[in-house]
Amino acid sequence: MSDLSQLARTSTAWPFQEARALLDERLKGTVPDKGYVLFETGYGPSGLPHIGTFGEVVRTTMVRNALKVIAPDMPSRLFAFSDDMDGLRKVPDNIPNQDMIRPHLGKPLTSIPDPFGTHESFGHHNNARLRSFLDTFGFEYEFQSATDWYRSGRFDDALLRVLAHYDEVINVVLPTLGEERRRTYSPFLPVCPETGIVLQVPVIERNVAAGTIVYQREDGRKVETPVTGGACKMQWKADWAMRWTALGVDYEMSGKDLIPSLELSSKICRILGGRPPMNLTYELFLDDQGQKISKSKGNGLAVEDWLKYAPQESLALFMYQKPKAAKRLYFDVIPRSVDDWLTYIGKFAADEPGKRLDSPAWHIHDGRPPHEDSHLTFSILLNLASVCNSEDKAVLWGFIRRYAPGASPETAPILDRLVDGAVAYYRDFVKPAKTYRMATADEAQAFRDLAGHLQSLAADASAEDIQAAVYETGKRDCFPELKAWFRACYEVLLGQDQGPRMGSFIKLYGVDNTIALLDRAARGEPLA
């Protein structure tokens, strides 16, 4: 056993604790019969991938990476399993061509035409979105389609087992259901051969030897159908259990809203002769008001929102921190998460090997975090972006170089990515809040004077020279306090009550550009 895996066994970082429990308690240190350890993440494909999807995959990957260190010879796979055979219950309101979808309600997602017109079916479309979503983060996973598993017959053995243990399964499920649902409940949902709809109908006969069930249609007709080969889909909780059994899932996370399902599915799984996977129940995400984040409400923060302003590693850090604690997910947590990430990757190299395994940086970067001398925190960058009034990265970089000589987009790629985020922040939050006011007559005169001053400067005038010119103008004109002069510049020219050092700003913004700006302000043109 290597030193590293020895150290990892004693690490207190949660992915290592999970991996250790998985290895010792479930696997007993040996490779499962199927030849690998299977991690699964589930995906209900009627919606779009969201921040919970990301969290589940990133956290599961962390455990998987941890296992790799503790047991280097233990092969593992990660399945991203899409429930694309589920019947569509209602038309989503965030898709085009809703009328086209409506006649297909109740059918498996993979049997419904793609409202976007780009894929074989709605299910395929959503699967593709899931995959491209996961791929943008570089996750290592294997996509699996429920439809594919059902129709190919790879679920048949497990399905027949459900049929063989039908009564036991029913007896576990029924007590958890309401009166009404009990009457029609069946773990098997036959797919109607005529309409293609996934039926919720009572099963009145079972033929274990033939592998079939007989169900009663609404019109009273009795139909016999095999439970195998995709002729039947399983109802949710039984489905989960059947899948665990068929795939031999060893580890799967789920939100705390699924705790009752988890318990029930585990019982069913044991009935089928399977072993329920090890589970980590994570807490849900809340918005800034403490309300549950839901796609339909549109509260909280979407993955895309986060990535607009900050690198994905900062989001991965957020996911790493305390998976079992409910966390508020809204804009204000981003800067801190970014700065914490920078701190962790900054400290990593200097840490003892044992200590490194405890660092979130290890888990975010699979043991190999990048190193970059950090020059500026993200908080400072956001402040800088709002103060220097520019959507131009080059201008921002100009200010950064003054503060951190030697830094450049080439030598500090991480910082450069942060600058992208800062610019987006400026554009989305700062700029819309700007209010420009008109110059007073005195101020207009001063602006004209300043424009003249700048005109007479040499083309390569330094920021200090320009700054001197600004002061000169302020002193010569009728500003009893220089403070008022600078405030006028900020309020009229930049639409904010604070701003950068004017000399530096003009140098970076461009003297000619500034003169044009001053002229317009002096003429009373709106600058917004």
Add this chain to the structure above:
RNA sequence: GAGCCCGUAGCUCAGUCGGUAGAGCACGUGACUUUUAAUCAUGGGGUCCCGGGUUCGAAUCCCGGCGGGCUCACCA
């Protein structure tokens, strides 16, 4: 009703193996012979929700409360 999470500075939170209560922001003061803060230094501020238990020692472990929040009971 059941289950889960949380309660630490004004705010947001960290606190790993039980060992002198921490960070960021905010606030106060001072410095930079030019508005500034994107600088530096420095200061104040806590009944670690309450009560018990274990211990030489508890924010931390155990038990019991209180408060806040969420989830589930119909569907996945």
